[in-house]
Amino acid sequence: MSTPTSVTVPGPAVPARALKIQSRLRxxxxxxxxxxxxxxxxxxxxxxxxxxxxxxxxxxxxxxxxxxxxxxxxxxxxxxxxxxxxxxxxxxxxxxxxxxxxxxxxxxxxxxxxxxxxxxxxxxxxxxxxxxxxxxxxxxxxxxxxxxxxxxxxxxxxxxxxxxxxxxxxxxxxxxxxxxxxxxxxxxxxxxxxxxxxxxxxxxxxxxxxxxxxxxxxxxxxxxxxxxxxxxxxxxxxxxxxxxxxxxxxxxxxxxxxxxxxxxxxxxxxxxxxxxxxxxxxxxxxxxxxxxxxxxxxxxxxxxxxxxxxxxxxxxxxxxxxxxxxxxxxxxxxxxxxxxxxxxxxxxxxxxxxxxxxxxxxxxxxxxxQDREHTGVRDIEVDQADGAAIRIDTLALALPVRTGNRGEIRQRPLVAPFSLQIAPGERWLVSGPSGCGKSVLFRALAGIWPYGSGTVSMPRAARMLFLPQRSYLPIGSLA
CATH class of the missing domain: 1.20.1560.10 (ABC transporter type 1, transmembrane domain)
Known part of the structure; x- marks a missing residue:
């Protein structure tokens, strides 16, 4: 069994946005x-x-x-x-x-x-x-x-x-x-x-x-x-x-x-x-x-x-x-x-x-x-490739920041670019202070975080499972 490898990712937390009351006619x-x-x-x-x-x-x-x-x-x-x-x-x-x-x-x-x-x-x-x-x-x-x-x-x-x-x-x-x-x-x-x-x-x-x-x-x-x-x-x-x-x-x-x-x-x-x-x-x-x-x-x-x-x-x-x-x-x-x-x-x-x-x-x-399927453009590219390893190339993570009255999004850097490869059977531990971007990293690997840059390559034949921090079951019967 391989020795767990750790990655420390520093960075700031996500800021909150105040709601602006709309009273004009529009x-x-x-x-x-x-x-x-x-x-x-x-x-x-x-x-x-x-x-x-x-x-x-x-x-x-x-x-x-x-x-x-x-x-x-x-x-x-x-x-x-x-x-x-x-x-x-x-x-x-x-x-x-x-x-x-x-x-x-x-x-x-x-x-x-x-x-x-x-x-x-x-x-x-x-x-x-x-x-x-x-x-x-x-x-x-x-x-x-x-x-x-x-x-x-x-x-x-x-x-x-x-x-x-x-x-x-x-x-x-x-x-x-x-x-x-x-x-x-x-x-x-x-x-x-x-x-x-x-x-x-x-x-x-x-x-x-x-x-x-x-x-x-x-x-x-x-x-x-x-x-x-x-x-x-x-x-x-x-x-x-x-x-x-x-x-x-x-x-x-x-x-x-x-x-x-x-x-x-x-x-x-x-x-x-x-x-x-x-x-x-x-x-x-x-x-x-x-x-x-x-x-x-x-x-x-x-x-x-x-x-x-x-x-x-x-x-x-x-x-x-x-x-x-x-x-x-x-x-x-x-x-x-x-x-x-x-x-x-x-x-x-x-x-x-x-x-x-x-x-x-x-x-x-x-x-x-912000979505790749909608615009055809995404700063973080998540694709599938031959092989059994997960490869991360020059991945830089960022946070979204709302600007202007129309709610446009700009990106604020969170993590400097890094590269790594996770081979089959390896165990990795991501550690760091709260708000440094640990959850953001896993969201980027799952393909649901577009803010940042770099490439993530997943094994084409692999079945990936990401567990959220909060459990989820849809409303309905078990069937």
């Missing part, structure tokens, strides 16, 4: 995240469902137009004490409401179906890229991003659900605006007033009031709520960190119990939860301000058209039915113009999820570029 990157599904192999089914959901939305807008006209006729019948018309209009309302209920239920059902198809496709794409070329391993080595499990499970769901609900809501607002702006223009009529001895007339004055009301509300909502994007981004990270620590404790319950490590684990859990609570307090403050703006905006919008139209009604220039029709049309136009205000809280949550997915995708692409 419109182009978000669009690049949305677009692939609608060009994928599942696009026909997805586009078909989308077209059907859009048609249902248009149908609901048309029903709202019918209800707006019904308001005018119904309140005129009440004003004129016309009981015959009153009964007929109630019957008409019944079938209009019936169609509305069927359309609303169908829209919700098929929207949820489309959400799941889109999420299924995106989850498959992200998992394929994350698991291929050992990108998951390289991301953990470089700390390129945090909690990929949370991004795959929660952020993808939030992204697809939010993208559909926001885009369909925007479409509904645009169609509603186009459908009701003409009605509001015609019903409100012109308004005249004297200014500096000159009489000014504004045609369709309620339309301009609705536009001004919505623009002012949108600007205020954006100024108040913009910090919520970054806070939502950070909240998702802290929640995921806390959940990961809980899972880690569950998986290591026996070692923790043997070492009596409960106080340490409890301190770590409390520390992570304190970050959740502190960030949540900030979310509460900004959400309170945004809710105040949104609630005041929506409540005042109920009486605003009545206040503006009251002079014409009391002057006898408008019937009760006309007043109610104008109030309803104003509500529809103002609601359509207020999509940004009404959806702001949903929008900031969705944008935070989108930014986390963008960062995750960037980290995967950076990791893939």
């Amino acid at each position: 419109v182009a990157e978000t669009w690049a995240l949305i677009k692939p599904y609608w060009k994928s192999e599942d696009r026909k089914a997805g586009l078909g469902l989308l077209a059907f959901v859009v048609a249902l939305n248009l149908g609901i807008v048309y029903i709202n137009v019918l209800l707006n006209e019904w308001n005018r006729v119904f309140y005129n019948a009440l004003e004129q004490h016309d009981y015959t018309s009153f009964k007929a209009l109630l019957i008409r309302f019944s079938w209009i409401a019936g169609f509305f209920i069927v359309a609303a239920i169908s829209r919700q059902y098929y929207t949820m179906m489309l959400q799941m198809r889109w999420r299924t496709w995106m989850t498959g794409q992200f998992m394929d890229h994350w698991l291929s070329h050992q990108a998951y391993y390289r991301i953990e080595q470089t700390h390129a991003t945090d909690n990929p499990d949370q991004r795959l499970a929660d952020d993808l769901r939030s992204f697809t659900d939010g993208a559909l609900s926001l885009s369909l809501g925007l479409l509904n607002s645009v169609v509603t605006l186009l459908s009701f702006v003409g009605i509001l223009w015609a019903v409100s009529g012109p308004i005249s007033f004297a200014l500096g001895g000159t009489t000014l007339t504004i045609p369709g004055y309620m339309v301009w009031f609705a536009v001004g009301y919505a623009v002012i509300g949108s600007l205020i909502a954006h100024m108040v709520g913009r910090p919520l994007i970054g806070l939502n981004f950070q909240q998702e990270q802290y929640e995921a960190d806390f959940r990961f620590t809980l899972v880690r404790l569950r998986e290591n319950s026996e070692p923790v119990a043997l070492y009596r490590g409960e106080p340490t684990e409890q301190a770590g859990l409390r520390s992570r939860f304190d970050r959740i609570r502190a960030n949540w307090n900030q979310l509460m403050r900004y959400t309170r301000r945004l809710t105040f703006v949104n609630s005041g905006y929506s409540q005042f919008a109920i009486i605003f058209p009545l206040i503006v139209a009251a002079p014409r009604y009391f002057a006898g220039k408008m019937t009760l039915g006309g007043l109610m029709q104008m109030s309803s049309a104003f509500g529809q136009v103002q609601g359509a113009l207020s999509w940004f205000v009404d959806s702001y809280a949903t929008l900031v949550g969705w944008k935070a999820a989108a930014n986390r997915l963008i960062d995750f995708g960037d980290a995967i692409r950076v990791a893939e570029r």
Whole structure:
């Protein structure tokens, strides 16, 4: 039996990376995240469902137009004490409401179906890229991003659900605006007033009031709520960190119990939860301000058209039915113009999820570029050769260091170049202080460490087995 040979490898430890909170809009990157599904192999089914959901939305807008006209006729019948018309209009309302209920239920059902198809496709794409070329391993080595499990499970769901609900809501607002702006223009009529001895007339004055009301509300909502994007981004990270620590404790319950490590684990859990609570307090403050703006905006919008139209009604220039029709049309136009205000809280949550997915995708692409099979280039070449010995030629090991906002990787030298040969039957011991690169050497021999330079030649006919520092068994049956 041969005498064990030792190799001592000195070097520094891997530095950690601090997460930068992403709160900017990143419109182009978000669009690049949305677009692939609608060009994928599942696009026909997805586009078909989308077209059907859009048609249902248009149908609901048309029903709202019918209800707006019904308001005018119904309140005129009440004003004129016309009981015959009153009964007929109630019957008409019944079938209009019936169609509305069927359309609303169908829209919700098929929207949820489309959400799941889109999420299924995106989850498959992200998992394929994350698991291929050992990108998951390289991301953990470089700390390129945090909690990929949370991004795959929660952020993808939030992204697809939010993208559909926001885009369909925007479409509904645009169609509603186009459908009701003409009605509001015609019903409100012109308004005249004297200014500096000159009489000014504004045609369709309620339309301009609705536009001004919505623009002012949108600007205020954006100024108040913009910090919520970054806070939502950070909240998702802290929640995921806390959940990961809980899972880690569950998986290591026996070692923790043997070492009596409960106080340490409890301190770590409390520390992570304190970050959740502190960030949540900030979310509460900004959400309170945004809710105040949104609630005041929506409540005042109920009486605003009545206040503006009251002079014409009391002057006898408008019937009760006309007043109610104008109030309803104003509500529809103002609601359509207020999509940004009404959806702001949903929008900031969705944008935070989108930014986390963008960062995750960037980290995967950076990791893939480090892999030989992906790029065709690798600093450490691991190949197979004839013979029975393991040969290492001018092998220099390095550590990955993240640089720049895009997470690019540069290499920091860890071990000076060395060469050796391990013959069959030999036993080698690699020794050195903690962090000097012992584990990195074995990762390079296994072909999973690309950082460095040199060549490793493995016997072509040999079956290699590398034991990790932590045991691993996949979830499932023993078979």
